[in-house]
Amino acid sequence: MSFKHLPLLGTAELIGALKLNPKQTAAAANLAHRVTHNAWRRRPSHKGGQTYDEFAATVSDCAWLTMFEVGALLALGRRQEALLLTEASRSVHQVTHPGPPR
Template identity: 75%
Template sequence: MSFKNLPLLGTAEIIGALNLSPKQTASAANLAHRVAQSAWRRQPPHKRGLSYEEFASTVSDCAWLTMFEFGALLALGRHHEALLLADASRMVHHSARTDPPK
């Protein structure tokens, strides 16, 4: 389990709010890193100049916390809530990328 890129305060809040066990916490942290590694491997060719560590440091705190919470909900067996979180995250992310600046 690595908390290297996870924002510790936000991660601790999620752990406390969901009352995660050490095993569930490790599972959520590992999932967050697997998702980030998958995103790094799937980058378009023109963006592949970064190592994983460099790429991981560019991922926003909000994204890390969302990935961690998603993993935590899955570890708790709360699959429906995890999918709702993922869908909401996609909608917000897509909206932020397509809405013109005001």
């Protein structure tokens, strides 16, 4: 588990608010890093020279915390809330989701 890019204060607040145990905390942090790593691998060609750490440093604190919270909710078995948070985040940031229409 790495907290290297996660904003520590916000992450600590989520851990406390959701009462995460160490295993759940690790799962949430790992999910945030996996999502970011996938985005880095799919980055546009004009960002092709960036290392993962350089790319991760450009991800906003809000995005890191949202990914961490989604991971935490999944670790707690609260899948529906995680899906709602993901959809709300996409709506706010107007991210298009490739895939079949819902």
